[in-house]
Amino acid sequence: MELLVAIGIGTLTAAGVYLLLRERTFSVLLGLTLLSYAVNLFVFATGRLQVGAAPRIQPGVETYADPLAQALVLTAIVISFAMTAFTVVLAIAARHRLDDDRASPSAEQDDA
Amino acid sequence: MNQWIIAPVLLPAVVAGGLMLAGSVVTLRVQRVLGLLATAVLLAIALVLLDQAAGGSQGVYTLGHWRPPFGIALVLDRLSAVMLALTAALALCALVAAVAGGVDAQGRYFHALFQFQLMGLNGAFLTGDLFNLFVFFEVLLIASYCLLLTGSTPARLRAGLHYVVVNLVGSSLFLIAVGLLYAMTGTLNLADLAHKVPLLAAEDRLLVESAALLLLTVFGLKAALFPLLLWLPSAYSAAAAPVAALFAIMTKVGIYSIVRVYVTVFGPAAGEAAPGLGDWVVPAGLITVVWGALGALASRRLGSMAAHLTLMSAGTILSVAALTTGPAVSAALYYLLHSTLATALLFLVCGAVAERRGALGDRLQRAGAAQPVPLGIAFLLSVMLVVGIPPLSGFLGKAMLLQGSAAAPQAVAIWAVLLASSFVALIALARAGMTLFWAVRAAPAPPSRAGEMAAPMLLLAGMLALTVAAEPVKRFMDATAAQLGDVRSYSEAVLNAPGRP
Numbered sequence: 001m002e003l004l005v006a007i008g009i010g011t012l013t014a015a016g017v018y019l020l021l022r023e024r025t026f027s028v029l030l031g032l033t034l035l036s037y038a039v040n041l042f043v044f045a046t047g048r049l050q051v052g053a054a055p056r057i058q059p060g061v062e063t064y065a066d067p068l069a070q071a072l073v074l075t076a077i078v079i080s081f082a083m084t085a086f087t088v089v090l091a092i093a094a095r096h097r098l099d100d101d102r103a104s105p106s107a108e109q110d111d112a
Numbered sequence: 113m114n115q116w117i118i119a120p121v122l123l124p125a126v127v128a129g130g131l132m133l134a135g136s137v138v139t140l141r142v143q144r145v146l147g148l149l150a151t152a153v154l155l156a157i158a159l160v161l162l163d164q165a166a167g168g169s170q171g172v173y174t175l176g177h178w179r180p181p182f183g184i185a186l187v188l189d190r191l192s193a194v195m196l197a198l199t200a201a202l203a204l205c206a207l208v209a210a211v212a213g214g215v216d217a218q219g220r221y222f223h224a225l226f227q228f229q230l231m232g233l234n235g236a237f238l239t240g241d242l243f244n245l246f247v248f249f250e251v252l253l254i255a256s257y258c259l260l261l262t263g264s265t266p267a268r269l270r271a272g273l274h275y276v277v278v279n280l281v282g283s284s285l286f287l288i289a290v291g292l293l294y295a296m297t298g299t300l301n302l303a304d305l306a307h308k309v310p311l312l313a314a315e316d317r318l319l320v321e322s323a324a325l326l327l328l329t330v331f332g333l334k335a336a337l338f339p340l341l342l343w344l345p346s347a348y349s350a351a352a353a354p355v356a357a358l359f360a361i362m363t364k365v366g367i368y369s370i371v372r373v374y375v376t377v378f379g380p381a382a383g384e385a386a387p388g389l390g391d392w393v394v395p396a397g398l399i400t401v402v403w404g405a406l407g408a409l410a411s412r413r414l415g416s417m418a419a420h421l422t423l424m425s426a427g428t429i430l431s432v433a434a435l436t437t438g439p440a441v442s443a444a445l446y447y448l449l450h451s452t453l454a455t456a457l458l459f460l461v462c463g464a465v466a467e468r469r470g471a472l473g474d475r476l477q478r479a480g481a482a483q484p485v486p487l488g489i490a491f492l493l494s495v496m497l498v499v500g501i502p503p504l505s506g507f508l509g510k511a512m513l514l515q516g517s518a519a520a521p522q523a524v525a526i527w528a529v530l531l532a533s534s535f536v537a538l539i540a541l542a543r544a545g546m547t548l549f550w551a552v553r554a555a556p557a558p559p560s561r562a563g564e565m566a567a568p569m570l571l572l573a574g575m576l577a578l579t580v581a582a583e584p585v586k587r588f589m590d591a592t593a594a595q596l597g598d599v600r601s602y603s604e605a606v607l608n609a610p611g612r613p
Contacts, residue, residue: 020281025273032280039287046295069294072243076287079250083280086254090261090276094269 335366353463397431
């Protein structure tokens with residue numbers, strides 16, 4: 001199971017990084033989303049992978065799942081969800097205002 | 113338990129929530145009064161906390177009365193207290209400037225977002241828990257995204273998109289680092305980590321070391337440390353002047369996090385698990401300084417120049433603070449106080465100059481509108497402060513930096529880069545000053561807007577105080593650096609805090 005999860009996280013990260021480096025904001029957004037999925041899975045796995053382990057203390061139970069990793073990943077999911085929503089709105093606004101959905105700086109922008 | 117410690121987080125949170133709910137109902141005037149009042153009260157609280165921390169013992173606030181490391185602890189020591197006071201003072205000046213310039217009228221929730229930003233900043237400075245630091249980072253970041261976009265001009269939208277994406281990737285790396293540390297040590301409390309990292313088995317060291325370097329990457333991104341600095345100039349120069357002035361503290365959050373986490377968790381006690389901070393950060397900091405200086409020289413707009421000078425000051429602080437010796441950290445902290453205020457002043461002056469020049473904005477082109485004399489004097493003073501011309505605090509800060517780094521093996525490089533970069537900054541700013549204030553149209557300058565100079569005057573007063581009280585401030589910073597290096601007493605204070613097991 002470890003191998004499977006590791007491959008899954010790796011694939012998600014690779015796809016996320018690839019998409020992040022694309023030019024259009026839509027691909028960048030998808031890349032960010034995939035990357036955050038990968039990170040959430042990773043944080044979840046830091047509590048060690050177990051099947052059927054009890055989440056809280058019960059009499060007669062030997063193995064427990066780590067609840068803290070689950071709490072952390074819950075927070076991370078909420079935050080990354082909110083951030084993704086914000087970025088989507090921002091990208092749409094930029095698309096309409098700038099009439100351009102490229103994430104790269106345009107040539108006429110005199111930022112120097 | 114000292115209940116005051118949580119006040120700098122609670123007060124902005126409550127005010128921001130209230131303003132958020134009431135934002136569409138109450139008038140702008142009410143929002144302004146509330147925002148200014150809350151920030152002034154925050155400054156008072158920060159000063160009370162500074163006074164408490166000056167005693168030399170760490171104050172620990174255990175959230176929910178859970179004993180660390182099981183619960184989250186807020187820790188107030190000298191370093192946190194100084195950063196809180198600096199944040200509140202800077203925020204008050206930035207807010208005064210925003211109200212005087214009408215920037216807060218451009219967005220309905222400006223005041224609410226401003227308070228959320230303060231909540232995130234204060235929380236990041238107070239927390240003693242790595243995951244909690246992540247959460248406060250996100251709070252301050254999302255508020256900063258919205259503040260940056262206030263007024264949503266095309267330039268701001270474009271710069272904002274980059275800023276958001278870069279920081280979201282940074283947050284992902286932060287979570288990976290936090291996850292790695294948790295998987296290896298089973299704790300995220302900084303004091304507990306300081307205990308556990310040195311005890312790790314040899315085969316786990318590599319993972320912890322990679323987590324440490326990932327954290328360095330993330331904090332380096334916030335601090336705009338080379339090579340993660342490209343996002344800063346476009347974002348800061350696109351932001352409205354009061355917002356850019358507030359953002360002067362944002363790079364300092366990264367610097368604070370590097371110093372705090374590295375000295376506490378990956379300090380000398382951590383042995384092989386700790387990658388040497390000096391080996392990496394001193395050269396990177398120096399390259400940042402060079403980059404900032406050259407960027408300032410090449411800038412065609414004053415805002416961009418101010419942003420590059422922000423880079424320069426961040427690099428300066430980091431390259432000296434990364435030496436982690438007592439005198440170096442103490443000097444870097446004094447310079448941090450000074451440079452935050454000085455950069456903020458430069459951004460405010462830049463905003464005021466641009467406002468008069470109409471379509472020319474802050475572009476460094478001749479034949480713009482004439483500028484009033486007080487503004488010119490403020491610009492001159494801000495140049496003296498940023499470059500470090502005697503007798504103001506910029507000079508004292510740079511002298512302290514040179515003195516503090518003199519004993520280090522990298523001293524030659526640090527001295528050469530700091531002195532040369534100051535000179536380059538002087539050339540760039542002098543050229544900008546001549547273009548903006550001397551090569552102007554003959555028409556008389558329009559009168560100053562009411563209250564326009566209030567915020568710059570406040571900042572100048574703060575730096576004058578830093579100059580006059582340099583000796584006590586430096587002594588306080590010496591004590592701060594000593595307390596920061598004393599990881600054992602930090603750990604004991606946090607882990608022995610009262611609370612439910």
